[in-house]
Amino acid sequence: MRFKLLTLFAAALLVAACETAPEETAAVDTSGVVEQPAAQPASPGGPTPGSQEDLLLNVGDRIFFAFDRSDLNADSRGTLEKLASWMTTYQNVTITIEGHCDERGTREYNLALGERRSDAARDYLVALGVDGGRVTTISYGKERPAVLGSNEDAWAQNRRDVFVVN
Amino acid sequence: MRIVTQHMSRCWRIEPGARDAQSLVVGIKVQMNRDGSVRAVKITDSSRMAADAFYRSAAENARRAILSCQPFPLPIKRYEVWQEMRFTFNPSEMFGG
């Protein structure tokens, strides 16, 4: 009896959860401390074409995700479209897409979520005509945050894919 | 006679995490002296004592509760009523919430 009531209650909660926004905001704020090296100042000749620096400067090396989500937003798709055309220009380049999560999830689930995020970006690149053999994926779950801190800004920047030229 | 149960509640130590703790109901027969001390104490279900480590632990714990609780503050003029008692230790109410 009590169990039945609980089930009904849970079902009501589920419906409610679908209609409301995720628990955490997906807004990206870049005010946090990024511990990655900043873009090198362009040397007289600019970055080596097809290099990581080139990718960072002319494409952007990361895209971001909403909490517990792996779908690509308009900004992410824009970045991936630039990446696809950049990879068309530099046909010898292969990349690894790292999928990352914030610390507000459990370790194993976040490994799976990071995998899903990296694959979402890979799928889009392939749909844009990039040879799938040039794109590998790896998930780091919540193990390698980009930004230190336990706040919404840091978490928003840590829910990301990072593109690394091999 | 409520005095017996109140007195015992200060001596009976519960182990709430024991497996199936609520089913460990222990019966103990006690023979009393006139001064409220315990003359003899016997756990009634000796076969379960031998077979079930959880029951044995609960029963010995209940026996210690009785022995550590003496003397019982009982009215001597009604000694014939309490000279033989049968205690039933039942923790189930403590697990019902």
Place this chain on the structure above:
Amino acid sequence: MNNSATSFVSAVALVLAVALGSGVPARAELNVDITQGFVEPLPVAITDFYAETLEESKTGKDLAGVISADLERSGLFRPIDHGAFIQDAASLRKGPRFSDWRLINAQALIQGSVEMQPDGRLRVNFRLWDVFAEQQMTGLAYFTTPSNWRRVAHIVADVIYKRLTGEDGYFDTRLVYVAESGPQNRRVKRLGIMDQDGENHRFLTAGNELVLTPRFSPTTQEITYLSYIGEIPRVYLFNLNTGQQEVLGDFPGMTFAPRFSPDGNKVIMSLADNGNSDIFTMDLRTRGVKRLTNHPAIDTSPSYSPDGRRIAFNSDRGGSQQLYVMDSDGGNVRRVSFNQGRYATPVWSPRGDLVAFTRMSNGEFYIGVMRPDGSGERMLTKGFLVEGPTWAPNGRVLSYFRQTPADSRGRVTSKVYTIDLTGFNERELTTPIDASDPAWSPLIP
């Protein structure tokens, strides 16, 4: 989440039963129902084990110290301060004066002796007394190499624990875990192993590659875990006797979330394929792989029931991360978590009666337990980040880790804790450096 000793109040029934024998005068027996008591650790007197020589005496004192610490840490016992003891060691050898021990409210008395044998072995014997019943409850002797004294102390503590509670002990066990150091974005993680009381600590890996989620084999001296050797996240086996590591299978995608089957013959784990994680088993002898789930949702963190017939796991197939149970062939999948929030890391109790889990709700993390059908849900502890419960082999105590939010300089600390199934007695398990992902061993064979 009760923290103090609790006195239960309940109704008391008192019945005057009259036994009527035919033709025999009625004989009254007063029936007394006792339904109220109190929860408090059992006071026990643990005397230093007696020895003739100075060196043996030191061992005798150390033995009593380890036994005392084990029993105390369980939360079920309160060792009495030696300063209160009335009967001295020499006279105790001739037998306990129970009235002396009752006077200091000792419910149980533990005495023992240590003696070096001509063959170089140590003889350790002990007796456990019921102070009020004035009876010996148990007494045993062990022969061991002197360097093994600490393990003998844990074994003795297990015997005492079992005799007094009816429950198997868990002191002769170890924990494997992940030792952590450095900033969060460049965290160095190593496998570490230690006795259940934090002693005999050693690192198993050097920290050159990221390692996560180690778990003990129930039957062999092996651990399964996730390692990023060569920057490829895959499930490995680590042999504790040889130090050898071996990758488990050769899959195109990431393998993770490994755990042994209760018979030790299989490892169950997640395999990611094109971004999707499903659950598989690998037979450790034939290396045959069997798929158990085939769903576009995330399926991970599988854990067998102790009888091997069911598997609890984590899935977001219903829209958010929840707990599910399926039969061991992958059939009959049903959701079992229904309260508010997200659920993760189900771990089946060795008793079989409960599943422990991590729950996330309203910005907090919880460690809780529920019956395998989802009923009887109970939270044991909570915090900014508590995760990854693991059971002591008796199913009575859990370990997990607790991470703090980052401070203003971005630093976090992560520590391993233990807690009793009742939610009482939460203790930090001291480790040399930060710690996460604890996994309890079975009783050491």
